[in-house]
Amino acid sequence: MANELMDVKALRINLKTGDIKQENIDMELVKKYLGGRGLASKILKDEIDPKIDPLSEANKLIFANGLLTGTAVPTAGRYMVVTKGPLTGTIASSNSGGFFGAELRKAGWSLVIIEGKADKPVYISIKDSDVKINDASHLWGKTTDITTDTLIEEFGEKNAKVACIGPAGEKLVKFAAIINDKARAAGRTGVGAVMGSKNLKAIVVKGSERIDVMDKAAFMDAVKSKVDLIRKDPITGDGLPKLGTKVLDSIINQSGLYPTKNFQFGTFEYVEEVNGEALVNKGYLIDNKACYACPIGCGRDVVLPNGRKGEGPEYESAWAFGADCGVKDLIAISDANFMCNELGLDTISAGTTLACAMELYEKGYLPKEDLKDGPELTFGSSESLLYYLKKIAYREDLGDKLAEGSYRFAEGYGHPELSMSVKKQELPAYDPRGVQGHSLEYATSNRGGCHVRGYMISPEVLGVPEKLDPQSLEGKAGWVKVFQDLTAVIDSAGLCLFSSFALGADDYAELINVGTNFGLTTDEVLKIGERIWNLERQFNYEAGITPDEDRLPDRFKEPLPDGSQKGSFSHYEDLLVEYYKARGWTEDGIIPKEKLQELGIA
Amino acid sequence: MVRLNFFTLFRLELGIKSIDVEIEKEIKLSDLLYLAEKKANKKFIHKLIDSDGNLLNNAIILVNGKNVHHLQKLETIIKDGDELALFPPGGGG
Numbered sequence: 001m002a003n004e005l006m007d008v009k010a011l012r013i014n015l016k017t018g019d020i021k022q023e024n025i026d027m028e029l030v031k032k033y034l035g036g037r038g039l040a041s042k043i044l045k046d047e048i049d050p051k052i053d054p055l056s057e058a059n060k061l062i063f064a065n066g067l068l069t070g071t072a073v074p075t076a077g078r079y080m081v082v083t084k085g086p087l088t089g090t091i092a093s094s095n096s097g098g099f100f101g102a103e104l105r106k107a108g109w110s111l112v113i114i115e116g117k118a119d120k121p122v123y124i125s126i127k128d129s130d131v132k133i134n135d136a137s138h139l140w141g142k143t144t145d146i147t148t149d150t151l152i153e154e155f156g157e158k159n160a161k162v163a164c165i166g167p168a169g170e171k172l173v174k175f176a177a178i179i180n181d182k183a184r185a186a187g188r189t190g191v192g193a194v195m196g197s198k199n200l201k202a203i204v205v206k207g208s209e210r211i212d213v214m215d216k217a218a219f220m221d222a223v224k225s226k227v228d229l230i231r232k233d234p235i236t237g238d239g240l241p242k243l244g245t246k247v248l249d250s251i252i253n254q255s256g257l258y259p260t261k262n263f264q265f266g267t268f269e270y271v272e273e274v275n276g277e278a279l280v281n282k283g284y285l286i287d288n289k290a291c292y293a294c295p296i297g298c299g300r301d302v303v304l305p306n307g308r309k310g311e312g313p314e315y316e317s318a319w320a321f322g323a324d325c326g327v328k329d330l331i332a333i334s335d336a337n338f339m340c341n342e343l344g345l346d347t348i349s350a351g352t353t354l355a356c357a358m359e360l361y362e363k364g365y366l367p368k369e370d371l372k373d374g375p376e377l378t379f380g381s382s383e384s385l386l387y388y389l390k391k392i393a394y395r396e397d398l399g400d401k402l403a404e405g406s407y408r409f410a411e412g413y414g415h416p417e418l419s420m421s422v423k424k425q426e427l428p429a430y431d432p433r434g435v436q437g438h439s440l441e442y443a444t445s446n447r448g449g450c451h452v453r454g455y456m457i458s459p460e461v462l463g464v465p466e467k468l469d470p471q472s473l474e475g476k477a478g479w480v481k482v483f484q485d486l487t488a489v490i491d492s493a494g495l496c497l498f499s500s501f502a503l504g505a506d507d508y509a510e511l512i513n514v515g516t517n518f519g520l521t522t523d524e525v526l527k528i529g530e531r532i533w534n535l536e537r538q539f540n541y542e543a544g545i546t547p548d549e550d551r552l553p554d555r556f557k558e559p560l561p562d563g564s565q566k567g568s569f570s571h572y573e574d575l576l577v578e579y580y581k582a583r584g585w586t587e588d589g590i591i592p593k594e595k596l597q598e599l600g601i602a
Numbered sequence: 603m604v605r606l607n608f609f610t611l612f613r614l615e616l617g618i619k620s621i622d623v624e625i626e627k628e629i630k631l632s633d634l635l636y637l638a639e640k641k642a643n644k645k646f647i648h649k650l651i652d653s654d655g656n657l658l659n660n661a662i663i664l665v666n667g668k669n670v671h672h673l674q675k676l677e678t679i680i681k682d683g684d685e686l687a688l689f690p691p692g693g694g695g
């Protein structure tokens with residue numbers, strides 16, 4: 001079958017009735033939302049009541065390729081999983097790389113919309129237009145690595161790609177991930193639990209059609225020029241390939257923003273034991289790895305002295321199990337990361353939830369008897385990491401409560417203020433007290449605590465595209481808006497956010513235009529991002545999540561006790577009104593009707 | 603004495619963790635970097651400063667934890683006892 005970039009098709013699969021339908025997506029809608037995060041959010045908002053229980057049958061789970069996913073555009077291997085999230089109750093969209101998304105697009109599908117709930121465990125197989133729902137009883141309970149190997153063998157296509165859940169998704173852990181290609185995760189917001197609630201264990205896919213564009217020569221010229229920019233840039237051409245995301249440990253620690261022991265401190269005394277340099281110097285790093293069509297290759301191929309091997313750990317994951325839990329054992333940290341991939345857990349939420357439990361335990365709020373036979377939950381205990389991760393994934397003993405995420409866990413012990421989360425999702429690896437724009441970004445993220453909705457660390461710490469003073473408030477609200485809108489574009493185009501260290505809004509506009517007949521200006525492309533941002537925000541509002549939840553834990557009103565940002569605290573509240581204004585919302589943070597109309601949402 | 607600590611790719615590729623430079627009086631950052639390069643006998647300045655002599659936007663040089671982009675950039679005055687952290691451009695997330 002012909003597979004044109006401008007031919008956007010969806011598979012609609014109802015697991016209750018077994019109906020499988022093919023739909024063509026109107027190109028006017030694609031022009032307004034591009035694909036991936038944008039298009040799937042639009043469909044979700046149109047099709048479900050935002051008030052539903054995320055783990056009920058009424059929720060839908062959408063696997064969505066970006067507009068350019070599967071093409072030769074650098075980093076065009078990304079897909080999103082969009083649904084209503086069980087951890088936050090907000091719209092959830094979780095991004096992943098690897099090869100699964102591109103394979104799905106090569107099979108002809110930009111979207112797979114999953115509805116209903118199967119009576120028993122099933123998996124979906126897709127070979128171009130041959131789509132089936134199959135029994136998965138033999139896979140239920142299996143880890144993601146075994147599930148992936150088994151399915152590839154059964155399917156009889158050794159190059160098939162698999163996205164699946166592990167035991168954590170089956171057990172409806174609120175921060176369960178969907179893992180594709182064994183080590184790439186649609187990690188955040190609990191999308192794996194929604195998949196589990198539908199009794200859907202996996203999707204296996206093999207595609208055979210290249211994607212055609214109208215003007216191939218112009219397209220390849222644009223691709224080549226962007227690959228050159230990425231290769232020449234010191235971050236994407238040198239730092240990320242050689243050190244991966246763990247290039248950040250030393251930078252963030254020296255900048256005093258490296259959250260330690262559940263965000264009580266901003267520097268970690270054992271950072272030299274666990275940083276990216278240590279991963280290389282200790283000889284654990286074997287090679288770098290790249291996702292589909294990626295010239296950067298930030299992935300890590302690691303073999304530990306205990307013989308365990310796998311991909312990672314990434315900066316965020318290693319931090320969550322390292323500094324945040326006070327653990328300095330790089331082997332245990334890496335093992336915890338591998339374990340999360342196998343069990344299907346989000347590393348950031350898992351680590352930060354354990355860190356919260358450690359603080360509750362050390363402060364005496366979590367009684368020892370609740371640990372049953374488990375090791376003491378003290379900061380620095382690498383033994384407890386591995387023990388409790390398993391307990392979480394299978395919801396055993398204390399793991400059942402931890403599986404609800406840090407907010408509900410800490411609330412259950414009477415101290416929700418010790419959960420380092422926004423909208424109930426755990427915060428990642430940057431203390432917001434020392435970076436005011438990033439602080440605002442955390443508070444206003446549409447999917448709860450998250451760093452990849454508008455990565456203000458880039459200008460405020462890393463000097464890309466220019467260096468902003470992290471403590472200054474001036475102009476930050478506007479910066480956050482533009483970063484959030486541009487990120488929504490990148491996610492919806494199907495590209496990796498890391499490409500933005502080398503590429504700017506004009507480059508993305510050029511790539512979108514050269515593959516389509518959209519003829520969009522850069523401003524119009526950013527408007528698409530703004531539309532997506534507002535649509536997500538409106539979904540959340542209709543789900544009952546009000547602007548009151550644009551807030552950070554009270555800890556961040558207290559000054560940082562150590563490091564180079566000692567004494568600073570978060571001023572996000574001072575920025576909120578300016579931010580709402582920059583977005584054209586009311587001063588209370590509500591989107592007025594006129595704004596929704598202007599963006600073509602209402 | 604001023605200590606310069608090297609991180610990330612500097613540490614791995616130059617094989618230097620830190621070097622100490624004796625200074626007799628206060629000195630400009632740019633001058634200190636040249637002194638340090640000489641002492642280390644390894645080239646690293648080209649990863650921080652462009653061919654026109656300007657500090658790169660994404661070069662990270664901290665003096666006592668403060669980024670020199672928000673001090674006087676290459677004109678920042680370095681005093682005896684100061685501690686520097688040097689990183690070539692880096693990013694992740």
Ligand code: SF4
Nearest residue numbers: 290291294296298496
């Ligand atoms: S930069 Fe890293 S995460 Fe992004 S596409 Fe490339 S290898 Fe994957």
